[in-house]
Amino acid sequence: MVSIADVAKKAHVSKMTxxxxxxxxxxxxxxxxxxxxxxxxxxxxxxxxxxxxxxTSRTYTIAFVMxxxxxxxxxxxxxxxxxxxxxxxxxxYNLELHRSLDDHFHDIDGILVSGARATxxxxxxxxxxxxxAYGNQSEFASVDVDNKLGTMLAKQHLIMCGYQHxxxxxxxxxxxxxxxxxxxxxxxxxxxxxxxxxxxLPNSDKEARQLFNSITLPPLTGxxxxxxxxxxxxxxxxxxxxxxxxxxxxxxxxxGIFINHLSPLDxxxxxxxLQKIAQKMVQTLLSAISSNHQNxxxxxxxxxxxxxxxxxxxxx
Amino acid sequence: MVSIADVAKKAHVSKMTxxxxxxxxxxxxxxxxxxxxxxxxxxxxxxxxxxxxxxTSRTYTIAFVMxxxxxxxxxxxxxxxxxxxxxxxxxxYNLELHRSLDDHFHDIDGILVSGARATxxxxxxxxxxxxxAYGNQSEFASVDVDNKLGTMLAKQHLIMCGYQHxxxxxxxxxxxxxxxxxxxxxxxxxxxxxxxxxxxLPNSDKEARQLFNSITLPPLTGxxxxxxxxxxxxxxxxxxxxxxxxxxxxxxxxxGIFINHLSPLDxxxxxxxLQKIAQKMVQTLLSAISSNHQNxxxxxxxxxxxxxxxxxxxxx
Numbered sequence: 001m002v003s004i005a006d007v008a009k010k011a012h013v014s015k016m017t018x019x020x021x022x023x024x025x026x027x028x029x030x031x032x033x034x035x036x037x038x039x040x041x042x043x044x045x046x047x048x049x050x051x052x053x054x055x056t057s058r059t060y061t062i063a064f065v066m067x068x069x070x071x072x073x074x075x076x077x078x079x080x081x082x083x084x085x086x087x088x089x090x091x092x093y094n095l096e097l098h099r100s101l102d103d104h105f106h107d108i109d110g111i112l113v114s115g116a117r118a119t120x121x122x123x124x125x126x127x128x129x130x131x132x133a134y135g136n137q138s139e140f141a142s143v144d145v146d147n148k149l150g151t152m153l154a155k156q157h158l159i160m161c162g163y164q165h166x167x168x169x170x171x172x173x174x175x176x177x178x179x180x181x182x183x184x185x186x187x188x189x190x191x192x193x194x195x196x197x198x199x200x201l202p203n204s205d206k207e208a209r210q211l212f213n214s215i216t217l218p219p220l221t222g223x224x225x226x227x228x229x230x231x232x233x234x235x236x237x238x239x240x241x242x243x244x245x246x247x248x249x250x251x252x253x254x255x256g257i258f259i260n261h262l263s264p265l266d267x268x269x270x271x272x273x274l275q276k277i278a279q280k281m282v283q284t285l286l287s288a289i290s291s292n293h294q295n296x297x298x299x300x301x302x303x304x305x306x307x308x309x310x311x312x313x314x315x316x
Numbered sequence: 317m318v319s320i321a322d323v324a325k326k327a328h329v330s331k332m333t334x335x336x337x338x339x340x341x342x343x344x345x346x347x348x349x350x351x352x353x354x355x356x357x358x359x360x361x362x363x364x365x366x367x368x369x370x371x372t373s374r375t376y377t378i379a380f381v382m383x384x385x386x387x388x389x390x391x392x393x394x395x396x397x398x399x400x401x402x403x404x405x406x407x408x409y410n411l412e413l414h415r416s417l418d419d420h421f422h423d424i425d426g427i428l429v430s431g432a433r434a435t436x437x438x439x440x441x442x443x444x445x446x447x448x449a450y451g452n453q454s455e456f457a458s459v460d461v462d463n464k465l466g467t468m469l470a471k472q473h474l475i476m477c478g479y480q481h482x483x484x485x486x487x488x489x490x491x492x493x494x495x496x497x498x499x500x501x502x503x504x505x506x507x508x509x510x511x512x513x514x515x516x517l518p519n520s521d522k523e524a525r526q527l528f529n530s531i532t533l534p535p536l537t538g539x540x541x542x543x544x545x546x547x548x549x550x551x552x553x554x555x556x557x558x559x560x561x562x563x564x565x566x567x568x569x570x571x572g573i574f575i576n577h578l579s580p581l582d583x584x585x586x587x588x589x590l591q592k593i594a595q596k597m598v599q600t601l602l603s604a605i606s607s608n609h610q611n612x613x614x615x616x617x618x619x620x621x622x623x624x625x626x627x628x629x630x631x632x
Contacts, residue, residue, distance in 0.1 A: 013420045061412070070398045075574070078394040082386045085413045096377070097401045097411045104329045205578060229578075236580045239555065258391070262521060262545075262575060264552045 002045040008092050011039035015092030016060035059107045062088055062285065063129075065098040068115030075258035076274060077114070080134065083278030084112060091286055105129065110285045117175075130288035132281050136176045136298060141288065143280045146300040147177045150270035151184030153305045154224045154252040157268070159188070162314035163222025163250045165195045169208060169234065170226045172200040181226045181254065201230075208233025213240055220314070221249045228253035228260050231267050235310060239264075251310040256303075266308035276301050318361040324408050327355035331408030332376035375423045378404055378601065379445075381414040384431030391574035392590060393430070396450065399594030400428060407602055421445065426601045433491075446604035448597050452492045452614060457604065459596045462616040463493045466586035467500030469621045470540040470568040473584070475504070478630035479538025479566045481511045485524060485550065486542045488516040497542045497570065517546075524549025529556055536630070537565045544569035544576050547583050551626060555580070567626040572619075582624035592617050 008015045013036060020028050021036040028036075039045075064081060085095045096108060101123040105111065110130040113120075116137060124131060124140060133142040151168075158166060168185045171178045182198070190196040195218075201207045208230040225231035231253030238245045245251060245265060253260060256271030280299050288294040324331045329352060336344050337352040344352075355361075380397060401411045412424060417439040421427065426446040429436075432453060440447060440456060449458040467484075474482060484501045487494045498514070506512040511534075517523045524546040541547035547569030554561045561567060561581060569576060572587030596615050604610040 012418075014422070017420060017422060064413075066398070070394050075391065075394075078386050078391075078397075081394075081397070081413065082382070082415065085415055089415065089419070095413045097380075097397065097413055099398065099401055099405065102328075103405070104333060106330070106333060232578065239580065259578060262548065262578060264555065264580070 002043045004045070005092055006043055007036065007039045007045050010043060011036045014060060014094070016058070016094075019058065019060075058289075059109055060092055061094045061096050061108045063096050063098050063103075063105055063108045063111045065101060065103075065111060065113045066115060067099070067101070067113065067117075067120065076255065076272065079257060079274050080114065080278055083275050084282060087279050087282040091282065093286070101127070109289050112281055112285060130285055130294045132285040132288070134277065134281060136180075138298070139296065141284050141295060141297050141299075143277050143284065143299045143301065144177070145272045145277065146302050147180035148184035148187065149300075150254055150303040151181045151224055151226070152188050153303070154254070154270055155185050155188040157252060157305055157311065158222030158224065158250055159191065159194075160313075161222065161246075161250055161311050162220070163311075164193070164220040165218045165222065166190060166197070167217075167221060167223045168196070168198045168226075169211075169223055169230045170198065170200040171203045171230070173203070178226065185224055203227050203229055205229045205233035205236065209237045209240070212237030217241075217243065217249060219248055222311075223249065223251045225251060225253050228255045228257075228263075228267055228269055231269065231310070232259060232263055235263060235265065235267070246310050246312040247314070250312070252305075253310075256306050260306065260308060263310075265310050268308040268311040269306050270303045271306045272303060273301050318359045320361070321408055322359055323352065323355045323361050326359060327352045330376060330410070332374070332410075335374065335376070374605075375425055376408055377410045377412050377424045379412050379414050379419075379421055379424045379427045381417060381419075381427060381429045382431060383415070383417070383429065383433075383436065392571065392588065395573060395590050396430065396594055399591050400598060403595050403598040407598065409602070417443070425605050428597055428601060446601055446610045448601040448604070450593065450597060452496075454614070455612065457600050457611060457613050457615075459593050459600065459615045459617065460493070461588045461593065462618050463496035464500035464503065465616075466570055466619040467497045467540055467542070468504050469619070470570070470586055471501050471504040473568060473621055473627065474538030474540065474566055475507065475510075476629075477538065477562075477566055477627050478536070479627075480509070480536040481534045481538065482506060482513070483533075483537060483539045484512070484514045484542075485527075485539055485546045486514065486516040487519045487546070489519070494542065501540055519543050519545055521545045521549035521552065525553045525556070528553030533557075533559065533565060535564055538627075539565065539567045541567060541569050544571045544573075544579075544583055544585055547585065547626070548575060548579055551579060551581065551583070562626050562628040563630070566628070568621075569626075572622050576622065576624060579626075581626050584624040584627040585622050586619045587622045588619060589617050 004018050008018045021033050088095050114134040131140050133140050136144045170182050223234050231251050234251050238249050243249050253267045253269035256269045260267040260269045320334050324334045337349050404411050430450040447456050449456050452460045486498050547567050550567050554565050559565050569583045569585035572585045576583040576585045
């Protein structure tokens with residue numbers, strides 16, 4: 001069956017414009033109306049009664065509410081919102097950017113939210129639109145990278161490489177993703193002949209560098225860092241102390257967005273599949289909108305280990 | 317005089333909602349209509365005939381068209397769009413994100429564009445909305461950092477510090493900002509007792525590192541890099557060659573967004589005043605919209621030198 005999306009594509013206009021030509025022709029220029037009518041005739045589109053009811057109630061606009069401090073999330077935010085925007089546009093939707101849940105939302109069909117904390121729950125609950133969150137949000141539909149699997153991959157990789165003394169460098173925040181990354185590290189058993197130490201500190205390369213400069217690392221130390229910022233600080237400390245990376249110290253970061261390639265050595269890291277995350281967020285939201293039913297489902301997307309220059313298979 | 321913006325602020329709704337209550341009350345819930353009417357009564361707002369005409373024709377939505385490859389501009393894009401969104405929201409406008417000039421623009425009052433190249437000129441000219449560009453665009457209103465002044469500041473700083481052998485590390489792109497940065501370096505005369513060399517290469521820390529690893533730097537070399545990525549590669553090369561920064565080699569970057577603080581030494585750099593740029597873009601566009609007249613004016617915002625750890629006043 002020919003859909004409104006097919007007509008929109010053929011006429012090079014948005015679905016909203018097709019919907020207008022059908023339902024509010026007085027709001028559309030003759031030129032656009034003619035183009036759309038031509039596409040309708042060529043494709044043989046037949047307007048469904050139910051389709052029309054839906055079409056008139058849609059705005060084909062999605063609000064993306066970005067709650068994080070941008071300075072904290074800079075590298076991922078630009079990419080995530082771009083992927084989301086591109087996927088939405090393919091589906092005939094526009095993205096409207098918001099920065100606060102206190103905004104007055106109108107003329108939108110649904111909400112994507114990033115950076116929501118436990119304290120935002122009440123405000124999210126008060127909103128009457130379908131919502132999909134980036135990051136684990138137990139009361140709402142959400143999409144996240146599989147954080148636990150990520151640090152499991154990282155630790156397994158260091159063990160396979162032959163590092164003997166494992167360090168987990170975690171983030172001292174009370175957030176779900178932080179807990180899951182720590183749990184992933186713990187979920188891989190440390191062999192008896194190896195040692196294991198856990199540190200937690202603010203997510204800053206300077207803090208990590210200072211910490212490592214203040215402790216003595218035994219040869220063949222392998223560090224799982226909960227972020228690429230922490231991995232970067234670890235690497236800088238190795239330079240400060242003239243320790244060879246990856247031969248003396250191996251480092252695996254987490255995120256794989258931008259920072260890993262700016263580092264003096266490309267970081268081995270756990271890559272967040274932002275494109276897949278964006279696609280899943282859009283799919284989940286649009287399916288909630290079209291079914292008028294919101295599934296409170298947590299989707300997790302598996303990450304991949306990106307081999308860089310900060311780990312290596314050590315000689316036996 | 318009480319404005320529609322005052323009413324919107326008092327009622328905690330957008331200007332568009334106030335406009336609706338006044339002009340299309342049937343589209344608004346009783347609750348919101350009551351809140352807005354209360355604010356109108358308390359403030360003594362009197363609707364002007366001209367004001368109403370304007371109000372009904374406005375959508376209070378601005379399209380932000382992001383044409384750059386996000387991987388190239390990552391750190392600045394997230395910040396610029398956030399600042400723009402915040403300033404627009406203060407004025408009662410929403411931001412709609414677009415990624416192509418081929419999109420079908422409707423229900424917007426104006427367009428902000430970033431990353432437009434010479435080849436986009438025809439498409440921009442075909443758009444019937446007021447347009448303000450980020451970056452120098454001679455045929456459209458635009459806002460940019462004063463690129464020339466930036467590299468002038470950088471070179472002057474290196475001379476004042478006491479570096480003797482100056483290197484300009486430019487970007488080999490045929491873009492206006494690249495030309496201006498080079499011109500800024502040339503605009504400060506090099507004292508007779510000093511030497512000066514100019515290189516141009518792709519905007520990548522790896523390229524800069526490779527270049528510097530292949531040449532011999534005399535003591536007291538001062539490098540003006542046309543971007544923080546190039547400055548970072550220069551710094552890495554100094555580590556590779558065990559040259560002391562800032563005592564043997566001084567480095568000044570350009571941009572001051574994110575990368576400068578992730579570096580092993582905080583980069584001395586020319587900071588792009590993104591917040592001021594965003595504010596000027598919004599002001600220029602909204603004034604074009606409200607006056608129905610677009611001034612083709614190029615606004616340049618002066619940058620500031622951010623003192624980091626990669627330059628120092630050398631002993632006499």
